[in-house]
Each structure stands twice: as structure tokens, then as C-alpha cells.
Amino acid sequence: MGRYRTTPMDLWGNVKLPLYRTIENSTSDEWKFVPNGTADNVTYASLIGIPIAGPPSVGISSFNIEARQFDVTCSSNNASRGEPIDFVSKYTWQLQVVNDTAPPPCKKNGTSCAPPVCASYPCPIRSESLVDSDTGKYSVANCGLSFEKYEIGVRCNGTECAAYKMRKMYLYDEDYPIGYDIALRRQFMATALLAMTSADNFNMPSAEARGATTMEKWLQDPLDFTGVFFGNVELYKLSPQVFGDRLTIMYNTFWQSTYASRAIGGNLPASVMETGTMNFTQAQRADANITFVATEANVSQDTTPMYKTDWGWFAALLVCSIILLAAAYTGLVLKYITIAPDIIGYASSLTLLNPYVPTPTGGTTLTGLARTALMRDYPVRIGDVCPNEAVGAIAFARADRNVGKLDRKRFYI
Known part of the structure; x- marks a missing residue:
């Protein structure tokens, strides 16, 4: 997975979107262009890209797509002594929304408080990762979670595609009204944060004994996070910016993996062009709950040069060539038979x-x-x-x- 962290397409061939924050100040224009050169110049917001179907196998094509993505920016990331009061002991890592106002009182019997609600963006969240259970040492990061909509320009050389420009758009539209966003902030966001941190140790009797989750290990080092390792990580050693960037990639990846999974996995037809119109019947069978957006693309193909004779122009060329050749030989003959020197x-x-x-x-x-x-x-x-x-x-x-x-x-x- 480390190899695909900096590539413009994921391992299934989906187009990855750059992290808008990293190119936002590249120009004052509305469109922000993705830097050229090596892939290390671009930070992508997710390890999973947007599925596309239809680019021709040969030729250059370009088109625009629209998508939404989350962004996490952190103001602090430090080591803390003593278990945070809202930390759930059966997890080694927890992400939670932080109330903008004072938290509601908790019951004395140990049950959890009412879940906090994200009132607006950026939504304040906190990451708490266990470092040492004996000393009660934790990595605690305070961050803000934002959700934005973007339009992305994609250019393909055959089936190899990459995003080359990006601009921010208004978050709400007819497909995503404000009511959907309120439901996302009040219900799904807190659930997704909890589910992501416990994905690989859910209902384990002793999560602390197992050690850090795979996601925690990835946050610490995206190139070295697999294998048996019954220990905790020290996320507090990461700078707030690095921690925020990696948490953004992880959260977007987890969120995207929860919908249209069969389409994301590459179960799309090689060609969706039939009689000049887009036909997504086969693709929709991959997941009945997904909807495809038909996007018009500009396509240019470099073909092998072919020369064809235009017989009319060929005849004209032949006649002119004969006349010029005759004139040249006539001048040669006249020069030979002329005795007088050319002095005029x-x-x-x-x-x-x-x-x-x-x-x-x-x-x-x-x-x-x-x-x-x-x-x-x-x-x-x-x-x-x-x-x-x-x-x-x-x-x-x-x-x-x-x-x-x-x-x-x-x-x-």
C-alpha cells in the first residue's frame, strides 16, 4: 500500500484526488493546478480513488468530475499523562467529536455521556492513542474536520489517468442538500470515527494486550505498519501537520471504502460506449445502490499517418511539371544555338x-x-x-x- 500512497491512481485503477489544502495557495486563480514532476510532489487525500469507466485504450482524453472529501487539520499533538476522562478502556485508539459547549453530565453508573454533535465545519475532534498503559501515557491531538466539494480536471493517456487541476465548489446541491449534511454531522460522523478506530479489534476482550491497531501503526509510519507487533505507538512524536495529513488520508480512505465497494474494486466494463451514448447497465449491476455521473470528455488520438492520392491534384502536378521541364530544356537548347554573347x-x-x-x-x-x-x-x-x-x-x-x-x-x- 505504501507504493500507491503517492501514485495518481490506486491499485484498482481509480483516479485519486489531491489534498486541496496542499495546492490551494499555488495560484490566485480559481483553478489550482496539480504540480508536474514526480508523484512525491502531490499529497493525495485518500488511498482510494474515484471509479471511472470509458476512457479509450489509446489516445488522450480529458474530462471533469465532482467529488467531496474530508480534510483534517490539527492544532496540537502532544503526550498526556493520565487517561482522558472520555477514553473507552477497551480501545487503544479513539477519535471523537468534541462539543463546542460544555459536555453534558455523565451518569454515575459508568455509562457514556450523550454523544457530542458537530455543529459546523471545521468540526472539532480529538484523537487519543494509548502509549503506555502502566504510566497512563497517551498521544492526544486536537484537530478540526472539514467537508468540502470539489471539481477536478482529469487527463488520461489511454487508461492511465491523473488529476491535473482542482477547484472548490459550494458544498450543497440537489444531490446533497443541507439536510443530508446535518444528518452526516449529527449521526454518521461520530459513528464513523468510532468504527474506524475499532475496525480491527472490535469486541476483543483485551485490546491493550494486542497493542496498537494497524491504523495507528500506519499513522506512525505508512511504509512500515504490517506484521506482528504487540506494542503501542508514539503518535505524539509526529508534528501536528504530518499527523493531520495522514489522518486525512486514513479517514477519507475508510469513508470511501464503505460505499460502492464492488465498483471501487474495478468491477466496471472496459467500454461503456454504445451507439454514441453512455450505457452503464453493466456497471450498475456491480452495485445496485450506486449512481453514475455521465461526463462528457474530449478525446484525441494519434493514429498512424496514411497517404492517399488525390488524382485531380496529381494530374495538375504532372502537367505543370512537364511544362516546367520542357521550358528548362528549351532554354538549354536556345542557349546552345545562340552565338551572340549575353550582353544586353x-x-x-x-x-x-x-x-x-x-x-x-x-x-x-x-x-x-x-x-x-x-x-x-x-x-x-x-x-x-x-x-x-x-x-x-x-x-x-x-x-x-x-x-x-x-x-x-x-x-x-
Whole structure:
């Protein structure tokens, strides 16, 4: 059980809820986010989680759930001499609600007083654990028990889920009206506290001889609490904060174990999706007294990439590729058959002070655009301006002058 104390899911695969108090001051926003990293960064409020059914076996899913949980905070945890007046001698450990007002008088015949009532939250409770029966030494802790409702964001990677955010909500709603809460505080809470402390030594003739209960041992050391040990524990050595945190985990675990036990144990269908709607018929057979809350989830799945040919786009790509390929080869052919050097940049610049091109009116003072406009009707050519010489000369010249064509077999300077 020590292994699952810090895991986001219990040993049956239920989602555990963080202890809200430990993340309450992490941000000023309404939603408090559970810290990332190792599980040791998170304190969970119970060893038992909330049963969920329906996350897909693959993919990422996220959804919100609502739940209530108890929280115990302690103001003191000390050793006390002398048996407390309200301690029941047949137990080694006792948890009880403490009256806000003066306790009622007890009968002289040894019967117990009227049970105290929790008027509001936090409800004052006291823990009394036997340390040494010979000296009458006890561990006595004064604490407050609260009950709150929360909304929890859950994110799953396949069937591995964890709570990643949490916020406090109003305790009462249509499913849990104030009348239910009054009954819880006046009747069930004191009974649950008594039942939890005597769960493993109920009706034993000599609880003191048996020693500390398993729960007391767990409170002292959650990693070393099993085995034969006929002795008592020293819970007073724990700080009030540590004792309160561990008592919170224990009380929530005990409380949750009393309802929907077959569902908590994992007796849920692997898939509850049928025709797009939630079907909990099979799950409800696990326990006729439980009611499931249908929660809408966002699911995303990473699938294997699949490529499919769009024949229309394929045809367009093929035609364009053929045209571009033809244009490339055409340019290569033209470059091969062209003899004249590639010297044309700004054509008007080639006419400036060129003896083979007549100078327009304006001379060298003309701009490039003006020169081009004046010479727009002149036919020009890059050719041999010395066609009758043994060695030719290539120049940019007016075509109607004595300009010969270029020849691959002729020499040029």
C-alpha cells in the first residue's frame, strides 16, 4: 500500500484526488493546478480513488468530475499523562467529536455521556492513542474536520489517468442538500470515527494486550505498519501537520471504502460506449445502490499517418511539371544555338557613345528612358560589324547598317 500512497491512481485503477489544502495557495486563480514532476510532489487525500469507466485504450482524453472529501487539520499533538476522562478502556485508539459547549453530565453508573454533535465545519475532534498503559501515557491531538466539494480536471493517456487541476465548489446541491449534511454531522460522523478506530479489534476482550491497531501503526509510519507487533505507538512524536495529513488520508480512505465497494474494486466494463451514448447497465449491476455521473470528455488520438492520392491534384502536378521541364530544356537548347554573347542589360546604355548606333538629338545628356523613347523605332542587332575583314568584331549596332550575322567558324576579336 505504501507504493500507491503517492501514485495518481490506486491499485484498482481509480483516479485519486489531491489534498486541496496542499495546492490551494499555488495560484490566485480559481483553478489550482496539480504540480508536474514526480508523484512525491502531490499529497493525495485518500488511498482510494474515484471509479471511472470509458476512457479509450489509446489516445488522450480529458474530462471533469465532482467529488467531496474530508480534510483534517490539527492544532496540537502532544503526550498526556493520565487517561482522558472520555477514553473507552477497551480501545487503544479513539477519535471523537468534541462539543463546542460544555459536555453534558455523565451518569454515575459508568455509562457514556450523550454523544457530542458537530455543529459546523471545521468540526472539532480529538484523537487519543494509548502509549503506555502502566504510566497512563497517551498521544492526544486536537484537530478540526472539514467537508468540502470539489471539481477536478482529469487527463488520461489511454487508461492511465491523473488529476491535473482542482477547484472548490459550494458544498450543497440537489444531490446533497443541507439536510443530508446535518444528518452526516449529527449521526454518521461520530459513528464513523468510532468504527474506524475499532475496525480491527472490535469486541476483543483485551485490546491493550494486542497493542496498537494497524491504523495507528500506519499513522506512525505508512511504509512500515504490517506484521506482528504487540506494542503501542508514539503518535505524539509526529508534528501536528504530518499527523493531520495522514489522518486525512486514513479517514477519507475508510469513508470511501464503505460505499460502492464492488465498483471501487474495478468491477466496471472496459467500454461503456454504445451507439454514441453512455450505457452503464453493466456497471450498475456491480452495485445496485450506486449512481453514475455521465461526463462528457474530449478525446484525441494519434493514429498512424496514411497517404492517399488525390488524382485531380496529381494530374495538375504532372502537367505543370512537364511544362516546367520542357521550358528548362528549351532554354538549354536556345542557349546552345545562340552565338551572340549575353550582353544586353539596359539596351539604352549600349547606345551611349556607340559608333555603330546613331546618337539621337540630346547627346549624352539624355536619361535612359528618354534615349529609349527616341530610339524606339530603330532596328538593332548584335552582329559582326567587320563582316569583310579576316577577323570580325561583335558589337551592338543598327541592323540596317553593314552588320553581318555571326558564324561559329569565324574568328572574332
